[in-house]
Amino acid sequence: MLFGRAHPCAAATHEDSGGDLDRRLLIGHGLSVSGRPRPITPSIEPAEASELHGEGFDVPIAFAAKCSLPLRGRFHGACLLGGERQWAEWVELEMVVDTNHGRNPCGAIEEDRSGTGGNSGFLGNPPGILSRRRGSGMIRTGQRPIGTWSATMRGSMTMLSTETVIRCSDPKVAAIAEKVHRGERLTCGDGLALYETPDLWSVLDLANLVRRRMHGNVAWYNVNRHLNYTNICALSCHFCAFHRKRGDDGAYEYTIDEIRAEARTAAAAGATEMHVVGGLHPWHPFEFYTDMLRAIHEEAPRLHIKAFTAVEIVHLARISKRGGDGSDGIREVLLELQAAGLGSLPGGGAEVFDDRVHDEAFKGKIRGDAWMDVHRIAHELGIHTNATMLYGHLEGRMERLRHMELLRSQQDATLLAWAGQQGIATKNAQVVLSGPDECYPSLRLPTVDTCDTGYYQTCIPLPFIPDDSVLERLYGPTGLENMRTLAIARLMLDNIPHMKTFWIMQTLPASQLMLEMGGADDIDGTVVWYDITKVEGEGTHQEVTVQDLHRVMRESGLEPAERDTLYRRVTRNDAEWSVR
Known part of the structure; x- marks a missing residue:
């Protein structure tokens, strides 16, 4: 018996009269059109299809049977980052529907990478984009499977990469x-x-x-709730429309009882994470923050608490009088917060690691070296963190790249130190693990299951939203600049496992494009309410359902996968959930 997951891909359309099956219907059922050569494409006979079991198989098999379409499958390994470009040690099964069977072959998909084809419906037909063409000369029919299902089951599942070569005009x-x-x-x-x-x-x-x-073809999301516990802040950053002074219109601060109620609501809704950040309140004592963490943990013990930016941690070190805001004080504060229930740190407050930009836009806020020091200490204590970059304001492109380079260098130092302690050979801080064949080791980034030190899990490029800030005169980045920046971040940050498109700030349609073609593998979560962007842009939407996220991901040709904060898969039955 073989276990695996069905995988949605691009599909041609098909009319009821005998043309092409409806593309959206196919994608919604986890099916894809066979239209390009595969490394191994074993046949699945109808009798053998009943032997397939696993997440996503039952619906595609039933749907294909209803439409009188044969199924074919292939072993699909995700080729992970590394010089050898070998397949990963795990293998995923991909279901493929052959729409040429008993159908008009003109609906087949052909890869046209010349850039001379017809309009693809999205800025013409650029090089490197799949083009759906009709007519002679653009049809691939009668594609024969390589090998048989039974033989492939008995044989090795190790395959060599056959990555498509990307043709570049520049x-x-x-x-x-x-x-x-x-x-x-x-x-x-x-x-x-x-x-x-x-x-x-x-x-x-x-x-x-x-x-x-x-x-591979996985897109991650989580069911989370954001808590911005106060917008009263001692700072007055030019880029921020969120902050208020006590007594200002719109100023607010949660009590511990109100925070307890938020935790109960989140737990009842099945959230796995509470994301807690706020302004630097000038009068709250340090004990308020430990009491807040304990209150959340008492009301919802299973909620992972991701709380406090590096800016907040330095502020807490100052007011705690436990060694000041230097490394010793930060370490003591993090240890106390951990004991109270802190699980991880978000990546906010990084902005751009450049002193010129900092002095113009973020004066009074901690600089990049202090931000990185907080995360370094957190990693040493086994606390996982994220990293952000706020762009599209006063910085230049090279300043963004230096920001990425600094994050990459710090991640190198963290992972290389850990690997050295474990006696593991490394290359660019990517830990070499044995693959399916010892002759072809796979280069894989660490996960929470394989690495017991803290590290940057995710990078989140954040576009600047100028509305109602001192910098409102600025336009902010364009949609294409957002796409380009996230793609470059994915290419530069080769040692940070995940790249998130934060849909609240990018918008859901743009995030869908970033998942499909821009290098993102994470879209964040259901969120509910995020005061920081709600203030900065009245049109920003705040909540989506899990069904909304699944639709966005499947339309992008990706498999939705719910995760917890540490990127472990979540199995869910409504509000009940477990990690596997």
Whole structure:
């Protein structure tokens, strides 16, 4: 008996009269059109299909039977980031529906990478994008499977990568593409070339290639709740429309009892995470924050508490009088917060690690070196963290790239130190683990199950929203700049496992594009309410359902996977959930 997961891909359309099956219907049932060569595409006979069991198989099998369509499958390994570009040690089964069977073959999908085809419906037909063409010369029919289902079940599941070569119109990008294919690290100069090239499509293709290597066709989300416990803040950052002074219109602060109620509501809704951040309240004592964590933990012991930006941690170290705001004080504060229920740190407050930009836009806030010191100490204590970058205001592109480089260097130091303690050979802080064949080791980034030190789990590029801030005169980044920045971050940050498109700030439609073609593998979660962007943009939507997120991901050709804060898969029955 074989276990696996069905995987949705691009599908052609099909009319009831005998043309193409409806594309959205196929994708919604986890089916894809066979339209390109596969490394191994074993046949699945109808009698053998009944032997398939696993998440996502039952519906595709039943749907294909109803439509009188044969199913074919292939073993699908996610080729992870590394110089050898070998398949991963785990293998995933992909279900493929062959719409050529008894149908008009003109609906087959052919890869047209010349850039000369017809309009694809999204900014024309750029190079490197799949084109659906009709007519002679563009049809692939009668594609024969390689091997048989039974033989493949008995044989080795190790396969060599057959990655599509990305053709680039810009010679500079072509040279960078070679580095990406070889698994080599990009420089800031490479990143600047990717920013400046008009060949945006190749940049997106490269980022998507890296995402597929690292995560296959999985897209992550979580069921979470945000708690912004106060907007009263001692700082007055120019970019921030969230902060208020006590007595200002709109100023608020939660009591401990109100925070308890929020935790109960989150737990009743089945949330796995409470994300807690707020302003630097000038009068709350340190004990308020430990009491807040204990209250959440008492009301909802299973909720993972991700709380306090590095800016807040430094503020707490100052008011706690436990060694000041230096490394010793920060360590003591983090230890006390851990004891009270802190699970991880978010990545907010990083903004851009540049003193010029800091002095113009964030004066009074901690600088990049202090922010990184907080995260370094957290990692040493086994606390996982995220990292953000706020862009599209007063910074330049090279300043963004240096920000990425600093994050990458710190992640290198963290993982290399841990690997050295474990006696594990490393390459660019990617830990070498044995793959399906000892001759072909896979390069894999650590996970919470394989690495007992803290590290950056996720990078979250955040576009600046100028509404109602002192910097309202600025326009903020465009949609294409958002796409390009996230893609470049995915390519530069080769040692940070996940790249998140924060849908509240990017918008849900843009986040869908970033999942499908821009290198993102995470869309954040259901959220409910996020006061920071609710203030900065009245039109920002605050909540989506799990069904909404599933639809967005499946339309992108990706498999939705619920996670907890530490990227462990969640199995759910309404509000009841477990980690596996």
